[in-house]
Amino acid sequence: MGKNKQSLSIIKIGGNIIDNPVELTQFLADFSKIEGNKILVHGGGKSATKMAQSIGLVPQMIDGRRITDKPMLDVVVMIYAGEINKNVVAQLQANNTNAMGFSGADGNLIQSTKRNHPTIDYGFVGDVQKVNTPLLETLINSGIVPVFCAITHDKNGQLLNTNADTIASELAIAASEVFEVTLNYCFEKAGVLTDVEDENSVIKQINSELYTQLKQEGAIHSGMIPKLDNCFNSLSKGVQKIKIGHHRMLKNSEAICTSIEL
Amino acid sequence: MGKNKQSLSIIKIGGNIIDNPVELTQFLADFSKIEGNKILVHGGGKSATKMAQSIGLVPQMIDGRRITDKPMLDVVVMIYAGEINKNVVAQLQANNTNAMGFSGADGNLIQSTKRNHPTIDYGFVGDVQKVNTPLLETLINSGIVPVFCAITHDKNGQLLNTNADTIASELAIAASEVFEVTLNYCFEKAGVLTDVEDENSVIKQINSELYTQLKQEGAIHSGMIPKLDNCFNSLSKGVQKIKIGHHRMLKNSEAICTSIEL
Missing domain, CATH: 3.40.1160.10 (Acetylglutamate kinase-like)
Incomplete structure (x- = not known):
C-alpha cells in the first residue's frame, strides 16, 4: 500500500x-x-x-x-x-x-x-x-x-x-491489479477516424460522452464499436491509459493517435 | 554445497x-x-x-x-x-x-x-x-x-x-547442475531388445561395457545406437539415472525396462 x-x-x-x-x-x-x-x-x-x-x-x-x-x-x-x-x-x-x-x-x-x-x-x-x-x-x-x-x-x-x-x-484489466497498465491497440490506421476514407480525421481524444455522441451520429460504426467498448470496459476496470493507432506511435510519442479516457 | x-x-x-x-x-x-x-x-x-x-x-x-x-x-x-x-x-x-x-x-x-x-x-x-x-x-x-x-x-x-x-x-545434462535428474525414454517397446521381434528379450541393465559387446555382436543396431549413445553421453555428464521402456514403467516401478548405467 x-x-x-x-x-x-x-x-x-x-x-x-x-x-x-x-x-x-x-x-x-x-x-x-x-x-x-x-x-x-x-x-x-x-x-x-x-x-x-x-x-x-x-x-x-x-x-x-x-x-x-x-x-x-x-x-x-x-x-x-x-x-x-x-x-x-x-x-x-x-x-x-x-x-x-x-x-x-x-x-x-x-x-x-x-x-x-x-x-x-x-x-x-x-x-x-x-x-x-x-x-x-x-x-x-x-x-x-x-x-x-x-x-x-x-x-x-x-x-x-x-x-x-x-x-x-x-490481460490489461487483470494486470492492473499489480501494475500501472498502458494498453496500445496497433492497427493499419492512425487512430479512430470520423471518416474512414480520410487519414486526417483522427479523433485525438475520446471519452465516453464523445463516444456516445459519435455513435449516434454514425461517425463511429461497425468494427470500431466492439473495439471501443472493450477500451471503455478496460478503463472502468482499472487500466490507466489506452491508445489506438498505427504502431509508429510506439516509437514516436508525437505521432498522431487516439487516446481513450473515461 | x-x-x-x-x-x-x-x-x-x-x-x-x-x-x-x-x-x-x-x-x-x-x-x-x-x-x-x-x-x-x-x-x-x-x-x-x-x-x-x-x-x-x-x-x-x-x-x-x-x-x-x-x-x-x-x-x-x-x-x-x-x-x-x-x-x-x-x-x-x-x-x-x-x-x-x-x-x-x-x-x-x-x-x-x-x-x-x-x-x-x-x-x-x-x-x-x-x-x-x-x-x-x-x-x-x-x-x-x-x-x-x-x-x-x-x-x-x-x-x-x-x-x-x-x-x-x-535438458537432462543441463538440469543436472541443479537437480538430481532421472531421464526416461518412453517408446513402443518394453526396453532395449536383443531380438527386436521378441518383447521378452529386454536387456534389464546395460553399462558401457555390455553396450560395446552387444554392438559388436550386432544385437544392438540401427536406431537404437544414437539413442544409447545419447544416454551414455548424458550419464557421463552428470545425469543420475536413465531408463528406456514402455511408458507403463512410469506408474509401475516393477515393470520391465532397460536401466542404463555407466
Missing part, C-alpha cells in the same frame, strides 16, 4: 502487421526498444484462412460470423500458437528481448468458457473467464516478455479460438 | 504415443500423477508428414535422411509447437498439472546451431548448443511443468527442427 506500482505496456498488433514480413520485422525491432515491462498480443492474419483453403476446408459462416468448427480450430491452433507465435518469439529473441510465447492453456494463463449463444453455435470460440495474474506477475518479474496468441482453453482439455482484442483487454 | 539437490524427472515420449489419442490421454493422466519436479519432451508423430502431404509437399530425402527445407520447417513448427504442444498442455491442465509449452525459442530455453555437415545439407535442422538452465530452474521452482516440443532456434531469428531425444538428453 502506498507503494508505486511498476508500469506495464500491453501492445496488441493486428493481422495486417503479421501478414507483412517487412513491417513485422520493423515493428518487432521497435517493440524490443520499449523500456520496462511489456506484453505482446498478436492477432492471426490471413495465413489461417490460406491454410484452411489449401487443405480444402470451407469457411463456415452464420449471419456473416465465422464459425470455428473442429477442423478450423486445428488450423488456428497450428497457425496462431505454432507458426506465428514461435516466429515472433524467435525474432524478438534475435532482438535481445526475452520473449516467451503463450496460449491461454500454458500455465493456465487465460481460462475461458466455450461461447454459449442462444441462437448461434460459434463452435470452438472462447470468452475469457479469468487470467492467472500471480503467474503472469512472476514471469514479468523474472524478465520475461510474454507473447500471447489468440488461443485459450477451458481447463477441461479444450482449446478455444478467442478474440485477440479481448485477450489484450482482459 | 552439501545441500541435497531436488529431484527432477525428464520424460520423453515418442511419436507413437502422440499418434494414438487413447494412449496419449492415458499417458498424460499417468504423467500428471508423477510426484515432484518434472519435464515432458514430446516427439512429432505422423501428423507433420500427413499435413505436408495434404498441402502437396514432397518429402526431401538425401541418403535416407529427411531434409527439413523451408516449407517442411513451417509444417513441423505448426504441428509440433502448435497443434501437438498446445493440445498436450491443455490436457495436462485438465489433469491439474501446471504445464507450460515451449519451443527452444521461448525464453531462449534451448539455443542451437544450424547443422553444418560436410556433405549433406540437412536444411533447417539444429544441433543443441546451450540450455538456459537458470530460467528453467526458475520456472520449475515456480511450480511449472515445462513441456518441450522438438523445435529450437539459433538466437538470430531462425527456428530449427531438432531431434527430441537430443533435446531430452541436453
Whole structure:
C-alpha cells in the first residue's frame, strides 16, 4: 500500500502487421526498444484462412460470423500458437528481448468458457473467464516478455479460438491489479477516424460522452464499436491509459493517435 | 554445497504415443500423477508428414535422411509447437498439472546451431548448443511443468527442427547442475531388445561395457545406437539415472525396462 506500482505496456498488433514480413520485422525491432515491462498480443492474419483453403476446408459462416468448427480450430491452433507465435518469439529473441510465447492453456494463463449463444453455435470460440495474474506477475518479474496468441482453453482439455482484442483487454484489466497498465491497440490506421476514407480525421481524444455522441451520429460504426467498448470496459476496470493507432506511435510519442479516457 | 539437490524427472515420449489419442490421454493422466519436479519432451508423430502431404509437399530425402527445407520447417513448427504442444498442455491442465509449452525459442530455453555437415545439407535442422538452465530452474521452482516440443532456434531469428531425444538428453545434462535428474525414454517397446521381434528379450541393465559387446555382436543396431549413445553421453555428464521402456514403467516401478548405467 502506498507503494508505486511498476508500469506495464500491453501492445496488441493486428493481422495486417503479421501478414507483412517487412513491417513485422520493423515493428518487432521497435517493440524490443520499449523500456520496462511489456506484453505482446498478436492477432492471426490471413495465413489461417490460406491454410484452411489449401487443405480444402470451407469457411463456415452464420449471419456473416465465422464459425470455428473442429477442423478450423486445428488450423488456428497450428497457425496462431505454432507458426506465428514461435516466429515472433524467435525474432524478438534475435532482438535481445526475452520473449516467451503463450496460449491461454500454458500455465493456465487465460481460462475461458466455450461461447454459449442462444441462437448461434460459434463452435470452438472462447470468452475469457479469468487470467492467472500471480503467474503472469512472476514471469514479468523474472524478465520475461510474454507473447500471447489468440488461443485459450477451458481447463477441461479444450482449446478455444478467442478474440485477440479481448485477450489484450482482459490481460490489461487483470494486470492492473499489480501494475500501472498502458494498453496500445496497433492497427493499419492512425487512430479512430470520423471518416474512414480520410487519414486526417483522427479523433485525438475520446471519452465516453464523445463516444456516445459519435455513435449516434454514425461517425463511429461497425468494427470500431466492439473495439471501443472493450477500451471503455478496460478503463472502468482499472487500466490507466489506452491508445489506438498505427504502431509508429510506439516509437514516436508525437505521432498522431487516439487516446481513450473515461 | 552439501545441500541435497531436488529431484527432477525428464520424460520423453515418442511419436507413437502422440499418434494414438487413447494412449496419449492415458499417458498424460499417468504423467500428471508423477510426484515432484518434472519435464515432458514430446516427439512429432505422423501428423507433420500427413499435413505436408495434404498441402502437396514432397518429402526431401538425401541418403535416407529427411531434409527439413523451408516449407517442411513451417509444417513441423505448426504441428509440433502448435497443434501437438498446445493440445498436450491443455490436457495436462485438465489433469491439474501446471504445464507450460515451449519451443527452444521461448525464453531462449534451448539455443542451437544450424547443422553444418560436410556433405549433406540437412536444411533447417539444429544441433543443441546451450540450455538456459537458470530460467528453467526458475520456472520449475515456480511450480511449472515445462513441456518441450522438438523445435529450437539459433538466437538470430531462425527456428530449427531438432531431434527430441537430443533435446531430452541436453535438458537432462543441463538440469543436472541443479537437480538430481532421472531421464526416461518412453517408446513402443518394453526396453532395449536383443531380438527386436521378441518383447521378452529386454536387456534389464546395460553399462558401457555390455553396450560395446552387444554392438559388436550386432544385437544392438540401427536406431537404437544414437539413442544409447545419447544416454551414455548424458550419464557421463552428470545425469543420475536413465531408463528406456514402455511408458507403463512410469506408474509401475516393477515393470520391465532397460536401466542404463555407466
